[in-house]
Amino acid sequence: MMNLEIEYKNLIDSELPDLWSKIEAGVDAYEASKKDNNDVQIIKTESIEEKKTADTSEESVLNDKPVLIRKAKRKQTIMTIGKIVAAAAVLFIVVNSVRLFNGTKNMTPSADYANDTAMADGSYATAESAAEAPAMADESDDNGIIMESEEAVEAMVEEEADDAVPGEGMAEASAPETDAKNSETQTYNYKGEREKQGIKADETEGINGPDDYMYINRLSEIMPGLELATLVDISKSLYELKAGNIVEVSEATEVSEQDRKALPDEVKTGIGNNEKLIHETLTDDKGITYDLYMAESDEMRFVALYKVEKTE
């Protein structure tokens, strides 16, 4: 067996090009242009000095003219920039006011709904999360963190909130629909964990709300390149498992066919025939680790996330 690194470097070294003449020519050209620039600067300095000496003459009035034009131009540019900034500020205020107005409008009925129907049926959490949605969206604006992915997430959150609380009297009708969505997204990620906690599969707690998305920024930093949809799925699961801030992610490894047999059914059934099952371990700031399973074909797709219980 041969050492790949050494062999490959030797191979490249054996075919090194001779670039010295090219570099030497480049250096000469640079030095020549530098010399030319110096000459031009000397000429410029001389002409300025000539102007200064001629300043007392009547012709100096003409010489001053360009300076005045430059000043006027500068003033004009500053004014234009000022106008643009002012317009942007007005637009920002208007957009935020509209959002805030919409937010309070959405919050009231769903909060009422939440109070009225609290504990009465499984849709409590849905109404609660719908109330949280605009509040969270505003909060992220307050922090001034504007990122493309956040905007996309915000849009998704607002969409969810709209779905859940279309208006008074409609909340109850839409709640089961949202529950159905939730149960669909939850079945494959934290079913095992929920069963451990004694929660039945059909006992839907509702969508976790925009709090899910607090993990997205962090995940996009430490796991660059993942699709937004995948990040959202992982974030939802992390929220569900009450994970802290994710501080570490292990290297990805493929789970062999044999190892797959020991995994829960939702993992086994969550991957397609031509997909590879990839495993990574996430660690949060509390030192708790999470097993993340993703399916890989052209890109990574979320399959499942489990909290690793420490056994002593």
Place this chain on the structure above:
Amino acid sequence: MTEEAFGLCIRKILAGDKSGLKEIYDAYLGYIYRIVYGVVGHKEDAEDITGEFFIKLWQTADKINLGSGHKGYLATVARNMAIDHMRKHKREVLDSFSATEEDEGPVNEPVSEANTEAEVIENVALKEALSRLKPAEQQIVNMKILGEMTFAEIAQILNIPMGTVTWRYREAINKLRRCGYYDES
């Protein structure tokens, strides 16, 4: 090259003496070329960028902080130049990369005459082994081994998940192992 020797070369450059640059060129051409080639994966581009690197070194010699690990500094500058080039000409670089793979393949590249027969066989074998990799795998192997980059850096530059990078690298290493090459990392 020691820090002192490098410092002396820089002082020569600042005095307008090209022999300072020539000494650095002789000492680090292979090192810089490997890093650049590792990132761009294209011979002609790597030659251009390496040439530009040494010209830039001449131009910015007065800004170099002497005595603080010049080798790492040179590697960082070379890598950044290659990455900049790759970002500017991403499409062309990738096209030419795959064209080399499909049309000619590294097997057909000329081997230096100075090599012994044994080395030539070895080189051809390595080229053959590399030609069995997919273009995407070879790019990651180049970046990791020649470009001396981390998986996270590769993922960021190629804009793909780090899991995909590590996976492709491992696949490539497995293929190369079958050809008799192992990777210590």
